[in-house]
Amino acid sequence: MSAVTTDTSAEKIASAKARQARITGGILIGLSLLVLFLLDVAASEVATFKLSRPRDAWVLPDLVVPGAFNTIAAALLAFLGVRQFLRGGGRWTSLSLGIGIALVIMAFLVWATAGKSFSLTGMLQATMVRAVPIALGGLAGVLSERVAVINIAIEGMLLAGAFTGALMGSLLGGWGGLVMAVLVGGMFGMILAALVVTFRMDQIIAGVVINLFVLGLTSYVTSQVFAEHRYLNNAEIFRSWKIPILGDIPVLGPTLFNQNIFVYGALILVAVATYYLFHTKGGLRARAVGEHPRAADTLGVDVYFTRYLHVTLAGMVAGFGGAWFTLGSVGRFDENMTGGRGFIGLAAMIFGRWHPVGALSAALIFGFADSLQQKLALLNTPIPSEFLAMAPYIATIIVVAGLIGKARPPAADGRPYVKE
Incomplete structure (x- = not known):
């Protein structure tokens, strides 16, 4: 009886992990489409991020990101999403979602700052x-x-x-x-x-x-x-x-x-x-x-x-x-x-x-x-x-x-x- 209960519990846990992986994969693919079509930036444009201020003791050069970054980010999001559908589960699910959110935030900043500078x-x-x-x-x-x-x-x-x-x-x-x-x-x-x-x-x-x-x-x-x-x-x-x-x-x-x-x-x-x-x-x-x-x-x-x-x-x-x-x-x-x-x-x-x-x-x-x-x-x-x-x-x-x-x-x- 206990063996049957253990097997049932293991199946429920595996099913829950698979469902979470599918949801995460769908979210990542949706984010990929969002970046590709709504946050599109021309390859010729650049986003400039200021890492230092003039009064800082140590001044770093500005971080210049080309518009092509958003296309690369969309491709990476799609890859992570498809991978979740095929091999999702475990800690990789949370890690993939975290990486995906970071990519979307960076793509959004590049889109908003294209042709401008931002501290x-x-x-x-x-x-x-x-x-x-x-x-x-x-x-x-x-x-x-x-x-x-x-x-x-x-x-x-x-x-x-x-x-x-x-x-x-x-x-x-x-x-x-x-x-x-x-x-x-x-x-x-x-x-x-x-x-x-x-x-x-x-x-x-x-x-x-x-x-x-x-x-x-x-x-x-x-x-x-x-x-x-x-x-x-x-x-x-x-x-x-x-x-x-x-x-x-x-x-x-x-x-x-x-x-x-x-x-x-x-x-x-x-x-x-x-x-x-x-x-x-x-x-x-x-x-x-x-x-x-x-x-x-x-x-x-x-x-x-x-x-x-x-x-x-x-x-x-x-x-x-x-x-x-x-x-x-x-x-x-x-x-x-x-x-x-x-x-x-x-x-x-x-x-x-x-x-x-x-x-x-x-x-x-x-x-x-x-x-x-x-x-x-x-x-x-x-x-x-x-x-x-x-x-x-x-x-x-x-x-x-x-x-x-x-x-x-x-x-x-x-x-x-x-x-x-």
């Missing part, structure tokens, strides 16, 4: 900046869901952090606003933990309640208080700080080592969270609570405390990410200024398979799409900026729909735990 370094720098709230939102989701608590309230926590950063930053200065934003985010994390762990409220509903409460409260204060007392909404902004020597490295230096505290903080938090979750006893216990809380409880792990701790930490991370919108960007709060970045952060978490580094990688993709629409507006491309602005949300739908492959969440994710 590639500037766009990469903007990508890193715009990925920060998404990466921190994704990290907050990882910390919560690794202990089996679905955190829909990330959007509200980001918004609360942005609001607190503007208000308290105006009264106490930048650092005071940042600390208070982190504390307020942690407070909402603790509230969420109390609702879902102690009172066993439905986790989705609890998150929606927090989102609506924060949205309503901040909208009211913005329209009734900030409109009259503008000095309460005029916070100090954290400026960029270049790390000596590292900040002078071409391309990589401006992207990673000439940023503000939020970029550095996001990278450090991702590194610390990765080490904690996968290389410490506390992280092992947290993952055990997310996979099999009853077994963890049997071994002496306090399931309730572990969930409280990690959801509260997730709220603090989200509060830090929310402060980016005000203290790291514009210095003032506007109604609903997070614009759904918390939900995109959840998609980045799923795309990254509940891993901090994976969530950061996905956030960079979303951040790239976000910065692309602003940069291309300067090139007067025929695509309306509104359509380019849709790119991060379209990517979110694709990720959540599972079209790039299904990711397995922690086994106990979303389930309340009742101690016997």
